[in-house]
Amino acid sequence: MAQLILAVNAGSSSLKCTLFQNNDSLDRIVSIEISGLNSSDPASVEIRKGSEKEEKEDKNIKNHDDAFRRVLQLLEKDESVPGIQHAEKIIAAHRIVHGGDFEHDVEINDETYHYLEKLEELAPLHNASALAIIQSCSRELPKAKNVACFDSVFHQTMPEAVKTYMIDPEHAKEKGLRKYGFHGISYKSILRSVSHHLQKPEEETSLIVLHLGSGASVCAIQNGKSIETSMGLTPLSGLPGSSRSGDVDPTLVFHFTSDAGQLSSKSTKELHITNAEEILNKKSGWAALTGTSDFSKIGVPSATGANRLAFDIFVDRIVGFIGNYYVKLSGKVDAIVFAGGIGERSAYLRQQVCQRCECLGLGALGNKENEKKMEGAVLDITEKETNKILVCHTDEEAEMARSCRENF
Numbered sequence: 001m002a003q004l005i006l007a008v009n010a011g012s013s014s015l016k017c018t019l020f021q022n023n024d025s026l027d028r029i030v031s032i033e034i035s036g037l038n039s040s041d042p043a044s045v046e047i048r049k050g051s052e053k054e055e056k057e058d059k060n061i062k063n064h065d066d067a068f069r070r071v072l073q074l075l076e077k078d079e080s081v082p083g084i085q086h087a088e089k090i091i092a093a094h095r096i097v098h099g100g101d102f103e104h105d106v107e108i109n110d111e112t113y114h115y116l117e118k119l120e121e122l123a124p125l126h127n128a129s130a131l132a133i134i135q136s137c138s139r140e141l142p143k144a145k146n147v148a149c150f151d152s153v154f155h156q157t158m159p160e161a162v163k164t165y166m167i168d169p170e171h172a173k174e175k176g177l178r179k180y181g182f183h184g185i186s187y188k189s190i191l192r193s194v195s196h197h198l199q200k201p202e203e204e205t206s207l208i209v210l211h212l213g214s215g216a217s218v219c220a221i222q223n224g225k226s227i228e229t230s231m232g233l234t235p236l237s238g239l240p241g242s243s244r245s246g247d248v249d250p251t252l253v254f255h256f257t258s259d260a261g262q263l264s265s266k267s268t269k270e271l272h273i274t275n276a277e278e279i280l281n282k283k284s285g286w287a288a289l290t291g292t293s294d295f296s297k298i299g300v301p302s303a304t305g306a307n308r309l310a311f312d313i314f315v316d317r318i319v320g321f322i323g324n325y326y327v328k329l330s331g332k333v334d335a336i337v338f339a340g341g342i343g344e345r346s347a348y349l350r351q352q353v354c355q356r357c358e359c360l361g362l363g364a365l366g367n368k369e370n371e372k373k374m375e376g377a378v379l380d381i382t383e384k385e386t387n388k389i390l391v392c393h394t395d396e397e398a399e400m401a402r403s404c405r406e407n408f
């Protein structure tokens with residue numbers, strides 16, 4: 001059995017890595033988070049070991065692969081960390097956002113790697129970085145077993161009528177054009193923590209979960225299974241993100257630019273991205289409206305001008321999905337759950353969203369509960385006799401490590 005599990009989570013704006021001891025309690029040895037990737041600001045590096053926390057800026061980290069190499073350097077340098085370069089028995093668990101038709105996590109070999117390469121174009125902000133990291137990992141940790149943990153697997157349970165787009169079915173089948181949905185590792189982690197908090201089995205827990213980070217999505221979970229989510233064929237659809245437009249009229253992009261279908265200058269021999277994808281994935285979202293990808297400047301009561309508009313748009317789209325999913329769940333919702341970097345940290349956003357959902361039995365949150373600091377995985381911010389409102393710290397890395405411990 002592997003002794004160590006290194007969980008590697010390449011998000012659109014961050015790289016979060018945790019080294020676990022592969023034992024029953026999956027003891028956390030060290031966590032390193034590099035955030036602020038894909039932005040004009042220098043990246044920041046945060047190292048957590050037990051109760052110790054160290055934070056610094058690093059101007060030399062430009063992309064996810066740089067970030068991963070820095071993580072390996074830091075682990076190698078740390079004398080209290082078992083020498084992972086020499087460990088015979090280590091599993092590297094990689095978060096892969098788009099897993100196509102995979103119904104479970106898989107070991108990465110030549111065949112699975114090539115399948116994932118073909119999917120790159122469907123998740124251009126994510127899969128390409130994850131594959132670059134897998135390449136580095138195979139080089140730097142040649143003895144490690146590499147496992148792909150997929151964001152899309154959790155949503156395989158969505159009904160046909162939800163997964164299917166109203167387009168030519170033969171063409172859709174041939175090209176794999178359907179709704180996949182993402183952030184599934186996070187939803188699984190949230191379902192686990194929230195059902196434990198509610199003291200209900202997962203199979204009897206129904207939730208509307210808001211994963212709000214640089215990429216944001218919503219999921220309707222009915223009796224422990226995803227029945228609907230806001231992202232689709234790619235992570236572009238649904239809510240806006242820091243650099244993503246979210247839902248727009250699909251023809252908008254042809255009015256935005258006359259060369260939407262041409263390859264963008266960012267394309268490489270291996271990865272083809274059109275100008276349309278570049279614009280909607282990388283040059284939109286609140287960063288395009290406000291000039292900052294940092295939502296802590298936007299999600300505050302004092303926000304004005306473009307920041308205020310970006311905030312109002314985000315709240316508007318979120319409450320639209322809550323209403324939609326409330327109906328899809330026939331009103332049987334155990335809790336509305338806020339998660340992700342923004343969901344966890346912006347009390348003002350939570351307050352505004354809940355206020356707008358008063359007709360669904362939510363309602364304005366005063367400052368007391370909502371402003372509390374999180375301790376543990378779940379914080380109950382329900383104030384009155386309303387539906388339950390929770391904040392949950394998602395732990396994608398622990399979820400990936402759990403999958404490896406159980407299956408590989």
Ligand SMILES: Nc1ncnc2c1ncn2[C@@H]1O[C@H](COP(=O)(O)OP(=O)(O)O)[C@@H](O)[C@H]1O
Pocket residue numbers: 011012013014212213214215242293294295296297299340341342345346
């Ligand atoms: N105090 C805060 N208030 C609001 N948003 C915040 C705060 N701190 C961080 N954020 C936002 O959280 C997002 C990152 O969330 P996270 O879920 O970690 O990202 P990723 O999508 O890279 O996984 C960024 O958009 C960042 O601006």
Ligand SMILES: CC(=O)OP(=O)(O)O
Pocket residue numbers: 010011012013097151182183213214215216235
């Ligand atoms: C799927 C997705 O958008 O992931 P992230 O929020 O980590 O960028």
Ligand SMILES: [Mg+2]
Pocket residue numbers: 011012213
């Ligand atoms: Mg993330």
